[in-house]
Amino acid sequence: MALDVTAGEISASGAVLRTPDWHLTATRWTQLTLVENDPVNFDPEFWIEVMRRTRSNAACISAGGYIAFYPTKIPYHYRSAYLGDTDPFGALVEGARRLGMHVMARVDPHAVHADAAAAHPEWLALTADGTPIEHWGYPDIWLTCPFGPYNREFITEVAREIVSTYDVDAIFANRWQGHGISYSEAARRSFRDETGFSLPEGEHDGRDPAWRAYADWRRRKLSELVGIWDNAVKDIRPHARFIPNLGGVTARDLDRELVEKHYPIFFIDKQGRSGVEVPWSAGRNGKRSRAMFRDRPVGLITSVGPEHHQHRWKDSVTSGAEVSTWIVDGFAHGAFPWFTKFNGTVSDPRWVQPVADAFRLHAQLEPHLSSMRITADVALFEPTTSTGPSSGSSGPYAHENGFYHALVEARIPFELVSDQNLTDEELARFRVLVLANAERLTDEQCSTIREFVRAGGGLVAAHHSSLGDDLGARRSNFGLADVFGVDLERPARGPVKNNYIAITADHPISDGYGGASRIIGGTELIHVEERPGTVVPFRFVPDFPDLPMEEVYARAEPSLPAVVAHEPPGGGGRSVYLPFNVGSLFWEELQPDHGRLIANAVRWASAAPDRVRVDGPGLIDVAVWEGAGELAVVAVNLTNPMAMKGPIREIVSVGPIQVAVRLPVGVSGADARLLVADTGAEVEIAAAEGGQEGADGGGLVATVTMPSVELLEVARLSWRRA
Structure with missing residues (x-):
């Protein structure tokens, strides 16, 4: 069978053949x-x-x-x-x-x-x-x-x-x-x-x-x-x-x-x-x-x-x-x-x-x-031996899957950190570490995470995280209780039906719910007591029946903490702890409020504006590549009627997609090119919110528009210095 060679012959020039490299x-x-x-x-x-x-x-x-x-x-x-x-x-x-x-x-x-x-x-x-x-x-x-x-x-x-x-x-x-x-x-x-x-x-x-x-x-x-x-x-x-x-x-x-x-x-x-x-x-x-x-x-x-x-x-x-x-x-x-x-x-x-x-x-x-390397401010902890029990029938990585998809939907660029490579040097690459349900953490791993937060890092953790040691033995309290700002009162109970969490504090984590006073809660709930100095943006609504329909109403005011935000006085980083199975439940039910809750928690824990923001229609998987004086934002278009079922029958183009990048300190502007379209792109320069230069990414934001993304587009920006 012969092929029509329409794509051109490959070039061997530059290939290093028969050498150790x-x-x-x-x-x-x-x-x-x-x-x-x-x-x-x-x-x-x-x-x-x-x-x-x-x-x-x-x-x-x-x-x-x-x-x-x-x-x-x-x-x-x-x-x-x-x-x-x-x-x-x-x-x-x-x-x-x-x-x-x-x-x-x-x-x-x-x-x-x-x-x-x-x-x-x-x-x-x-x-x-x-x-x-x-x-x-x-x-x-x-x-x-x-x-x-x-x-x-x-x-x-x-x-x-x-x-x-x-x-x-x-x-x-x-x-x-x-x-x-x-x-x-x-x-x-x-x-x-x-x-x-x-x-x-x-x-x-x-x-x-x-x-x-x-x-x-x-x-x-x-x-x-x-x-x-x-x-x-x-x-x-x-x-x-x-x-x-x-x-x-x-x-x-x-x-x-x-x-x-x-x-x-x-x-x-x-x-x-x-x-x-x-x-x-x-x-x-x-x-x-x-x-x-x-x-x-x-x-x-x-x-x-x-x-x-x-x-x-x-x-x-x-x-x-x-x-x-x-x-x-x-x-x-x-x-x-x-x-x-x-x-x-x-x-x-x-x-x-x-x-x-x-x-x-x-x-x-x-x-x-x-010549670039992939970079991100957020890292999702990848358990190989430290995962806790899954919820429902969604498999052993349901918690991680839920957090992973929430970050993809929110277009927050992120990397993974392996539990076999959890070191000070590795965590120093990131602003925020996310523990979807990292139950089995050694004392040494807890110490590494504690030092990361003490040095200014952010932590978002959920459900059983740090409740067990590396062999699965249950601790009497969270190994990271001081970082979470909570203490364990009773272990998880469930499955619970008809649970809700009420907004109980005006906080960035509770933003964006369109006037709702409460959202869907969890099916496995952990009773914790918040420590002094914490903020509780959400509390669990005490249980009430789901049938008969005439009995479906709350009998008591919100009480136990459902989301705890901790910002230690005197410096250090931020932490958010969610004492329920938010990751696995989002993976099973894909309720948008849970996705927003995860994204809000990560963004608040970062304590800094997004370095890269991607806006526009569709399901876009974002990666950020960084080099000397340049940055590339890669947008993979996963938009498809069956995107959450795996099979893809056709590529459905989306657009326009806006890519906003906070410029480094000392940079006055940027030039841009769309690499797949192979064309130059207009760059709009505007003052960042607050207009102040600093460690959080400078005072200017460069915005590039991708008119249409079929399977893939890449916006490559190179800096102009004053």
Whole structure:
């Protein structure tokens, strides 16, 4: 099948090939995962043209592991039954190199065929009773143990063979971390020797010392394996790396110090929405990875087909608008694009143009944004081990999802902060930290947050935040009670029906409700007592019936605190505490008053005007990139009739969109350009509210209008100094 190459050929000029820094110019990836009969069915030249058309500068190509797509010489390295005397992997490597591209070989170590299983039973994953585990998706193939000689010896030898034979920059391993606990003899022996425990069985229990030891041991052994593989590759080809897939949770399963040594670049394997997952999830994946390692490039792997976990159609195509949106929202938040196609024989080519369009946008913007970094004044705390219980049926991250969406709707630029990277240095990047429901905080983490607020930072926290330690044990009072300005009287009760919170103080947090005296409250309520010196803008209305309808009226005046604002005397920062499940409830019900409440709390806690304000119609996901003497506001248009259900059928243009930026001190004006429209833009300069220059962003505001935003627009401003 031939493609019409209308987008122009990519240029290899400037690419740093075959050097230790090759990964810095690998910013648009084509991945082809071959299937067994591809050697006799697929057209390599079709894929070379796809790489050209998408302006890809890097490729990830199936090589070996479960099936070898090259003439391997290693015993029990299963060759495709259709390979014959062909070398599809080699042909694709050669074609990509002709285009000046970087190349990575994909291996899959998670399963072996029956002959290997019979010859090497020590390679297999076992159940607790010692039974080999057959693959769930295909008969007569067997899962491998990630901690035994298969990964440490056999896959190491495969990697050596590939880098010795082919001109590649890296090896990429998929499904290498195992599927649940493997009770192989190698795993049992290693765990017992290193921890003194037997491998745990049954349901996971975070309070069981064997389960806690297993988490640490697994992290250590997987990290050691990365080092073994990486060193083996570099011994043969010094610039090359072995970069195993980390899935959608970035590096939380590995030892941070070893990851820093062996991972020069990260790839997020979150290939699309699952079910009704919202499209801003793509950008969140980029934020998650950068929250762990801000100095490393990160890419987002996007599938051209649907990614629902229960219903798998891996050789299919989803809506082109959905594919483009996922790619674009990812790179707007710092995750460069990577698309993947399963099966080299293309029966449905409708994905090609949407991928090419999205990659073209990245290629167009990359020269402008590559010298900048993403910046924000607000950080949402990202729990990996510190999340509290969810509410309703919305999943374990319902609280965080609700706060995330509220900030997107409010167009407040924000980043994520990982609980594994909660340091003074990390928090110093921000004005406000948001804890949606961070129940499990260590004493050290509470101290770090306390010092952040004492130094002038803002804190917004809700529900169970700081009520538990890192093991989940409940504290008698909030670990951050002094920062919140409250004390715990009784733990959460619920589910409560028909609850309301009444406005009880004139305060910026209670602004914007159009004369309403009360708004919807929560379904899980915590009884707290406010400390002296705090302000309570909202109080809970005491319970009253929801039926019969004639009985639906309040019997008593508002009483218990529902929102507490704290501004310590003598300096320091500000805090807002909300003792109910506002995040998860907003995620479930999407009531606008809850979104406004979250946004008002964040803006007040900041104690400064918004540095960037974006106004206009639609659902816009905003990112801010900053460089020396310049700033770029990225607006991703997520407006769609089904935006909150995930699927996108078409891109619905919105506009005009006004972007207002507070200018730095000493700046007299700004020039602007709309990067997607590729045109200059008029800049209106006006005095900021108050008209005073200072640390909060200067006395002038520059406003730029985006007449229309289809999928993406970027307003780039550069400063003029007096």
